[in-house]
Amino acid sequence: MRDILTDLGEDPSREGLLDTPQRVAKAYQFLTQGYAQDPKAILQQALFAEAYDEMILVKDIEFYSLCEHHMLPFFGRAHVAYIPDGHIVGLSKIPRTVEVFARRLQVQERLTLQIRDAIDEVLQPLGAAVVIEAQHLCMMMRGVEKQSSRTTTSSMSGEFEKHRTRTEFMRLVQASS
Incomplete structure (x- = not known):
């Protein structure tokens, strides 16, 4: 420095x-404290047997991360959903999982996949979905200097790959709070 x-x-x-x-x-x-944390262990701390089999969505999870290319911040909101298959997770564990992965040098695309993969692996749900909307200071402060630009990434698995379920998820994400 x-x-x-x-x-x-x-x-x-x-x-x-x-x-x-x-x-x-x-x-x-x-x-970058996320490197010292295990997101799967966080999810495993609060697994509960439950027969609920409808979509669970935690949306508007604020996050802050650093772009691995320029080490400048990118920030936004993550929307995470899953359809349980015998187990639910304590709701606070989903934002904690987002936080662990966000607190590493990242690209938004990988961040999206890592969150979905952790939920798939630990909860083994019928499906999982993640949408991230973010603003990147590397695009706002330098380079193309587009202050109003936002980047959206998504990743779906299982039941969310079906048109009907994906449509319901996207409708719920876009609904006003």
Whole structure:
């Protein structure tokens, strides 16, 4: 970090920058704490046998992540659904799972798949679906500089690959809160 400050033409020994390298290191440790967490273990902590077999949707899960290409933030909302097959998971575990994967250097496409795959593997539902809508500062602050652009990714498995179920999921995601 000191080298970067010097390359920018700054003086790393200047009062305001003296502790910047340590602050940046702490910030990146926090922003990438997902590497030290196991999302599957989080889901397994709160599995409950239940005969419910309709869609469960947790939507508008805020997340913040870092683009692995530029290490600039991207942020938005994740919408996660599954159809249980004998087991449900504590609702708070779904946003925690999103958070663990988001707190790693990421691309939005991989983030979407990782969330879906973890739910599929641990819950073994009849199907799972994830839609992520995000804004990327690497596109807003640099490069094409398009401040209003949003990127949407989705991944579906099982019952969500059927048109009717997918349509219901998308309708519920788009419904106003």
